[in-house]
Structures are given as C-alpha cells and as structure tokens.
Amino acid sequence: MSVLPPIARRAHIPPFIAMDVMRDAKGLAREGRSIMHLEVGEPGAKTPRLVREAAMNALEQDRIAYTDALGSPELRSAIAQHYKDKYGLDVPASRVVVTTGSSGGFILTFLSTLEAGQRIGIPAPGYPAYRNILKALGVEAVEIECRAAQGHVLTAEAIEAAHAQTPLNAVLMMSPANPTGVVTPASAIRAVADTCKRLGLWLVSDEIYHGLVYADANREETALRFSEEAIIVNSFSKYFCMTGWRVGWLIVPERLVRPMECLAQNLAISVPYLSQVGATAAFRATEELEAIKAGYARNREILGNALPAMGLAPLPMDGAFYAYCDITRFSNDAMDFSRRALHEAGCAITPGLDFDPIEGHRFVRLSYAGSEATMIEGARRLKTWLR
Numbered sequence: 001m002s003v004l005p006p007i008a009r010r011a012h013i014p015p016f017i018a019m020d021v022m023r024d025a026k027g028l029a030r031e032g033r034s035i036m037h038l039e040v041g042e043p044g045a046k047t048p049r050l051v052r053e054a055a056m057n058a059l060e061q062d063r064i065a066y067t068d069a070l071g072s073p074e075l076r077s078a079i080a081q082h083y084k085d086k087y088g089l090d091v092p093a094s095r096v097v098v099t100t101g102s103s104g105g106f107i108l109t110f111l112s113t114l115e116a117g118q119r120i121g122i123p124a125p126g127y128p129a130y131r132n133i134l135k136a137l138g139v140e141a142v143e144i145e146c147r148a149a150q151g152h153v154l155t156a157e158a159i160e161a162a163h164a165q166t167p168l169n170a171v172l173m174m175s176p177a178n179p180t181g182v183v184t185p186a187s188a189i190r191a192v193a194d195t196c197k198r199l200g201l202w203l204v205s206d207e208i209y210h211g212l213v214y215a216d217a218n219r220e221e222t223a224l225r226f227s228e229e230a231i232i233v234n235s236f237s238k239y240f241c242m243t244g245w246r247v248g249w250l251i252v253p254e255r256l257v258r259p260m261e262c263l264a265q266n267l268a269i270s271v272p273y274l275s276q277v278g279a280t281a282a283f284r285a286t287e288e289l290e291a292i293k294a295g296y297a298r299n300r301e302i303l304g305n306a307l308p309a310m311g312l313a314p315l316p317m318d319g320a321f322y323a324y325c326d327i328t329r330f331s332n333d334a335m336d337f338s339r340r341a342l343h344e345a346g347c348a349i350t351p352g353l354d355f356d357p358i359e360g361h362r363f364v365r366l367s368y369a370g371s372e373a374t375m376i377e378g379a380r381r382l383k384t385w386l387r
C-alpha cells in the first residue's frame with residue numbers, strides 16, 4: 001500500500017479562465033470547427049522583423065548563455081533610455097530589473113515587498129493573475145472596486161477608505177487597464193502616488209499596455225513621474241508583440257535592487273539570453289509597431305460600432321485592446337454566456353468572472369488584438385447568435 005503525500009495548499013489557486021477558454025477553443029478548432037479568437041490578450045501580429053533578425057544573428061554568432069540575474073547591461077541601458085525618450089525621465093540603468101515577462105516581475109515584486117499575511121489593494125475588475133499569484137504567496141488581495149462612480153479607475157479616495165477599514169501594506173494600479181481598457185488620468189495617478197506616500201504603502205504600477213492608447217487626449221502617464229518609490233511593471237509582450245519571448249522589466253527604487261537580484265539569481269538565474277537580445281532591438285522597431293497599432297485602432301472601430309448595435313455596450317475603449325461589455329440584457333451568468341458563445345456561435349470570449357469576483361458575472365471581455373477579418377466575422381457571428 002502506498003500513501004500519497006498531499007498537494008500543497010498554496011497550489012490550490014483558481015485557473016486563469018481566459019487560458020482555459022483558449023485551450024477549449026483550440027481544441028474545437030483541432031476538431032475542425034471554425035473559431036473566431038477574441039479571448040486572449042495577445043497580439044495577432046508576428047514579432048517585429050528587427051527583433052527576429054537580432055535574435056537570429058545572436059543564435060548564429062553568440063554563446064547562448066546566462067546573463068546577470070538583473071538582465072544584460074545592453075537591455076537595461078536600452079530600457080533606461082526608453083524612459084528618457086518616451087517620458088523625458090532620467091532613470092539609471094541600475095534601477096532596471098529585467099524579468100521573465102511582467103509575470104516574473106510580479107513574483108519578484110510581491111516577494112520583495114510583502115510578508116505572508118499582509119494586504120495589498122488591487123483593482124476590481126483587474127488582471128486575474130494578481131489575485132491568484134498573491135493567493136499562492138499567502139498575501140491577501142483586497143479588491144477595491146473601480147466602477148462607473150469612480151470613472152472605472154482606482155482612486156485615492158477608494159484606497160483611503162479600504163485602508164481605513166483594514167490597513168493595507170501596498171496598492172497595485174494598472175493603466176491602461178485589463179479588462180476595461182480604461183486609461184487613468186495623470187491627475188488620478190498623482191493622487192494615488194501621494195496617498196501611498198502619505199500612508200506608507202508600496203505602490204506597484206502595471207504599465208504593460210503603455211503604447212496602446214488611441215486618443216491623444218487620454219495619453220498614458222507613468223507613476224514614476226510622481227513617485228521615485230513606485231515599482232513600475234512593464235513588458236515586451238503587448239505593444240512590442242513579444243508574448244512568447246517572455247521578457248519584461250521593472251523599475252524599482254535603489255534599495256530594492258539587491259534583494260531582487262538575490263531573488264532573481266535563485267529563482268531563475270537569468271531571463272533567456274535570446275529574448276533579451278531581441279528585446280534590446282525592439283525599441284528600434286517603432287515603425288512596424290505603429291503600423292500594428294494602427295490595425296488595433298481599426299479593429300477598435302469595428303467592435304466599437306458593432307457591439308453597442310447588438311446590445312453589448314462596451315466600457316470606453318480608451319487603451320489596451322479590450323472591449324469589456326455588459327451582458328445583462330442577455331444573461332446574468334457570464335460563464336454560461338461565454339461557453340455558449342464558443343459552442344453555438346464559434347466565438348471565443350472571456351467571462352468577466354476571470355477579472356472580477358464581485359460583478360464579473362455581468363460582463364464579458366473581447367480582445368481586438370487579432371486580425372481585422374476576425375473582428376468582422378466575430379461581430380457578424382455574435383450578432384446573428386444574439387438576434
């Protein structure tokens with residue numbers, strides 16, 4: 001007889017539902033069904049040519065080796081320069097930490113700033129992995145609601161109120177936001193940064209959708225402008241079309257660099273060499289990347305016109321590549337609605353419950369990062385299905 005050892009409780013975290021939907025949608029496609037993929041927030045375009053060429057050259061000529069745990073000096077300098085070029089901010093390369101996607105950045109951030117049992121305010125709705133990574137680490141995620149009354153953004157007032165109820169140790173904000181696509185105005189970011197300073201809270205700012213804002217009036221702003229203590233999380237996955245390369249970055253206060261270096265050395269040794277070479281070239285691929293972004297803008301128009309006409313009113317589609325739609329005219333069960341949309345209409349969409357345990361049953365998210373043809377056909381199918 002054998003006794004099975006138990007699986008650790010920390011491994012019992014909820015699934016990332018969008019990934020489950022993608023798996024099911026791909027399964028149906030393999031069986032020969034035609035599926036329109038509107039579920040996953042992943043650029044449909046290929047990685048830019050300059051990035052691929054840099055990686056191919058390195059593959060031929062370089063030793064594909066470990067780099068410093070904090071990242072290659074070339075990439076750290078290129079990222080520091082990006083802050084000068086894009087935001088006019090002087091950031092020393094010593095404060096740049098290269099990570100395995102922003103996902104790796106979150107693990108380093110949470111491990112180096114929060115003890116097990118401490119509390120961090122996160123936006124609801126928000127990116128599901130925040131809540132789920134925190135659960136695995138034994139940190140309590142406090143959902144702070146970002147509803148119409150708050151302009152769908154995390155406000156300083158809401159943080160104060162949550163902190164007054166049970167003290168927080170940190171706050172995580174995100175702009176442009178997933179799943180809502182809402183861009184937080186610079187004045188609101190400043191207010192959050194000031195509040196965090198006053199209350200002695202860590203501020204983590206997820207800026208992974210920077211570069212993907214469609215109206216200049218809503219231009220994205222970095223929290224770094226308002227706080228040298230803020231931890232900025234970013235990635236090459238979205239604007240730079242490099243999801244599968246798994247490379248992102250953090251900008252951290254000087255005092256966090258060494259603890260993060262020790263964590264990074266022991267957790268993963270380094271970020272893949274080829275991905276770092278590719279990422280270093282990505283900042284030169286602006287022409288190609290802006291053309292890809294123009295495609296998202298066209299997709300945004302297509303869905304922005306089609307969705308309200310079929311009764312799926314999206315929140316303002318300011319940035320990122322998402323339409324977050326209220327489905328209450330049709331259903332109060334987003335899981336069931338999404339399952340039926342996949343099986344009956346051949347459209348893969350993501351239920352809001354992935355992002356929001358409180359109100360998510362009333363919403364679904366559609367991603368417009370795919371091709372124009374997918375948007376047109378996806379909208380046509382949904383319209384026919386909902387009639």
Ligand SMILES: Cc1ncc(COP(=O)(O)O)c(C=O)c1O
Pocket residue numbers: 041100101102103104127174177178206208234235236237243247248
């Ligand atoms: C808001 C947000 N943050 C972080 C991530 C993680 O991305 P990556 O690990 O590819 O950088 C995603 C991915 O969809 C996201 O939407």
